[in-house]
Structure formats: C-alpha cells, structure tokens
C-alpha cells in the first residue's frame with residue numbers, strides 16, 4: 216500500500232494532514248526521512264510520525280539444516296515438522312506466521328528456508344526465477360555416465376508438460392553425484408534418476424542460490440539469514 220494511504224487509514228487522519236507531515240519532514244521510513252506519499256510500504260515497514268514509531272511486524276528469515284524424517288510442513292499429526300524444531304530452538308518466537316520457501320521430501324536433508332515474508336518466498340519460488348539448487352545424490356545402482364549429458368540437455372516431465380532447465384552433474388563415485396537443478400518440481404531429483412530406474416537412497420541439499428549450508432550448523436538447527444543473504448538471493 217502507498218505510504219500516504221497507509222497513514223491516513225491507520226491513524227484515521229485526513230489526506231491533508233498526511234501531506235503536511237510529509238512536506239514538513241515529519242515522516243521517516245526505515246530510519247530515513249521520506250517525503251514521497253506514493254512510496255510503497257508493507258507490514259514490516261518501520262514508520263515514524265513526528266518522532267513516534269508506528270507498530271510493525273518483524274520479518275524473519277531462517278536457514279535450517281533439515282534432518283531426515285522431519286516433514287517440510289507447519290502441522291502434522293504423525294510426523295515431527297520443521298516448525299516444531301524451530302519452536303524447540305526459539306521458544307519465544309512467534310512461529311504462527313512462518314512458512315516454507317520451497318520444500319524438501321521427508322527423507323531429504325539439508326538447506327531449507329523459512330520466513331514470514333510472503334513476498335520474499337513467492338519471489339524465490341517462482342519458476343521463472345531459476346535459482347540454482349545443489350544436491351548431493353546417492354543412488355542405489357551405479358549412475359550411467361551418459362546421464363550427465365542427458366540432464367544437461369534437460370529432461371521432459373510429462374506431468375508438468377515441461378523440459379527441465381539444463382542441469383549440471385558431477386559424478387563423485389559410481390553411486391554419488393553433485394547435481395544442480397533450476398526448478399523445484401515435486402520429487403524432481405528422484406524423478407530424474409527414475410528415468411534410469413535408479414532409486415535415490417540419500418539426498419542432501421547443499422546450496423540454494425547464494426546460500427550455503429554452513430558445516431557448523433547441526434542437523435535440526437536454524438540460523439537467521441544476514442541482510443546480504445536475504446537481498447542477494
């Protein structure tokens with residue numbers, strides 16, 4: 216919403232009053248003076264009027280090292296969810312508003328993002344965004360070397376009616392590879408290896424865009440993202 220409209224609505228004052236505040240440098244937005252009523256604000260914007268701060272929500276951006284067996288969901292009757300792990304780590308945090316920016320299967324481990332900022336997670340998970348996601352893959356049978364070229368060409372997914380973006384795969388051993396994909400389709404990695412009738416027995420996400428899973432972050436633990444990380448992705 217526009218700043219001027221937000222102020223007149225929240226403080227129940229006239230447009231004339233808002234205009235006057237703006238003209239007389241009585242408004243700050245995110246700690247900087249603001250004269251433009253058309254500036255867009257949201258529930259996280261820090262606004263002061265005549266030196267008095269208005270209420271705002273605090274944005275949260277968390278990077279989790281997801282353990283195997285934990286569900287990428289907010290609630291579940293059967294399995295522990297990633298939200299329950301966050302509540303255990305931060306008992307005073309308001310987790311009601313947290314959601315996932317991209318899921319991992321229950322057995323998959325590694326980097327998972329959670330936030331209460333819907334605009335950020337939406338931008339991140341838009342298919343056009345093509346954010347690289349790197350996985351360590353372990354398969355049941357040897358990986359045929361020709362899969363490197365086939366994945367680099369992109370593979371056709373009938374269900375979605377799309378060809379995947381060229382993926383990079385580095386073979387680490389007969390049954391282990393490092394794979395970078397650019398979409399987040401349901402069971403995407405498993406379905407790519409299913410083309411070779413080769414079940415994925417372990418899957419671990421190491422990276423997502425500029426974000427790397429820190430080696431010192433224990434399984435089940437989270438850390439807040441830095442401003443640079445939030446904006447950089």
Ligand code: URA
Nearest residue numbers: 320323402403404405
């Ligand atoms: N691809 C999969 O098959 N599973 C995941 O959890 C992530 C990517």
